[in-house]
Amino acid sequence: MTSGPAATFVDRVRETVRRHDLFPSAPGDTPRGPGGRSGACALVAVSGGPDSVALLLVLTDLAAEGLVPPLVVAHLHHGLRAGAADEDEAFVAALAARMGLACETARADVPAEARAQGLGIEEAARLARRRFLADAARRRGARQVALGHTADDRAETVLFNVLRGTGIEGLAALAPRAPLDAGAEIEIVRPLLEVTRAQVLAFLKERGQAWREDESNADPAYTRNRLRQDLLPLAREAVNPRADEALARLADQAAAAGEVLADALQAVWRQVVRPAADGGALVIDADDFTPLRPWMQGAILRRAVERLGGGLKHMSADRTREVVAALLAKTVAGPIDLPGNLVATRRRRAIRIGPRPSAPPGLTAKDAESAKNGTD
Numbered sequence: 001m002t003s004g005p006a007a008t009f010v011d012r013v014r015e016t017v018r019r020h021d022l023f024p025s026a027p028g029d030t031p032r033g034p035g036g037r038s039g040a041c042a043l044v045a046v047s048g049g050p051d052s053v054a055l056l057l058v059l060t061d062l063a064a065e066g067l068v069p070p071l072v073v074a075h076l077h078h079g080l081r082a083g084a085a086d087e088d089e090a091f092v093a094a095l096a097a098r099m100g101l102a103c104e105t106a107r108a109d110v111p112a113e114a115r116a117q118g119l120g121i122e123e124a125a126r127l128a129r130r131r132f133l134a135d136a137a138r139r140r141g142a143r144q145v146a147l148g149h150t151a152d153d154r155a156e157t158v159l160f161n162v163l164r165g166t167g168i169e170g171l172a173a174l175a176p177r178a179p180l181d182a183g184a185e186i187e188i189v190r191p192l193l194e195v196t197r198a199q200v201l202a203f204l205k206e207r208g209q210a211w212r213e214d215e216s217n218a219d220p221a222y223t224r225n226r227l228r229q230d231l232l233p234l235a236r237e238a239v240n241p242r243a244d245e246a247l248a249r250l251a252d253q254a255a256a257a258g259e260v261l262a263d264a265l266q267a268v269w270r271q272v273v274r275p276a277a278d279g280g281a282l283v284i285d286a287d288d289f290t291p292l293r294p295w296m297q298g299a300i301l302r303r304a305v306e307r308l309g310g311g312l313k314h315m316s317a318d319r320t321r322e323v324v325a326a327l328l329a330k331t332v333a334g335p336i337d338l339p340g341n342l343v344a345t346r347r348r349r350a351i352r353i354g355p356r357p358s359a360p361p362g363l364t365a366k367d368a369e370s371a372k373n374g375t376d
Helices: 005-019 050-065 082-098 110-117 121-140 151-164 197-207 223-238 243-272 294-307 317-329 365-373
Strands: 041-045 071-077 102-107 142-146 177-179 187-189 273-275 282-285 332-338 342-347 350-355
Touching: 005 050, 005 197, 041 050, 041 121, 050 071, 050 197, 071 082, 071 121, 082 102, 102 121, 110 121, 121 142, 151 223, 151 243, 223 243, 243 273, 243 294, 282 294, 294 317, 294 350, 317 332, 317 342
Parallel strands: 041 071, 041 142, 071 102, 142 187
Antiparallel strands: 177 187, 273 282, 282 350, 332 342, 342 350
16 A cells, blocks of 8 residues: 555545535436546646646546546646746646646737736736636536645635635635536536645655746735745744634635525525626616615625626725715716726616726717716
8 A cells, every 4th residue: 555645645635525525426427437437527727837737647546536527638828928838838738648638728818808807917817717717618518627726725815815805705715616607507626625735746746747837926026925925924933833724714614604695695686686788787776786785785796797707806895895885875876997897887776887888989988978878
């Protein structure tokens, strides 16, 4: 019987997969097991970095045991980091070929998308990845998309969200299972969520597996890197040596509460929100929206922004309260800027969340908004 970092790593991931039922079978699937095949596949997002490479290797082991369906590799070139990103793409394609796995690749121009949507690079990249993974999963018939987030990532994300001013959704960051996008029957799964980055590296070194290093992960210009390099080590030293575990427990508790709130949100959403007649926007009934509790009002606004592709990085709890207050203060309000070049407006009973109106030649956006609504 083998032992060592690799065996321990595989054991921990196997237990996570089983405990959270990350890859459930569905009616019509053929039995899994050595030599057996499932009726569906799972997509594995592989950037080429250590976490995603370790994820691919361990899921390949578990697929041979029948715990995981057949795998397809997915890699998005973000249009960043010049030649290094080309090398990442080639590395992932070669790794998939060596393992005998199909590989879905695509390219995005994240800087252009960030400019067009009024987003930061990190948020634009995240949204581009989500779109790519959803499209690839649908093409391949995958029911799960596996991401390489570790216990370290979860602690960093919870702390980042707390300091940014998050709601309960941010406290429940990086759950083991989550919907990939609104209305999709595809789940994100995170099999590495109960292993650390140090365990990932030990596993790869014992297996003799190379990986790609992203130099931007050490750049202190990025907030997450400062959290990883400075703030979390300080918290472990000065406050709690098991700070990561404490943050993970907080996330678990918030996730449990979030499930109850999500059911309530879905019921209210159906009552007060409808698609706009011209498409591409959502309309909220102000009369039904006004008497709701503040948390529910904010949750509806944030869901509307997310469903319209705006991203929530700049929708902190404080900003959400500001927008809701402005919409409720007067019967005519806005346009109020939202992430992703979206705006919120109110015209008496109708609160509209949608893209900023484009102005005809010679007409400013403000003029176009005034003309559309018959105001001066």
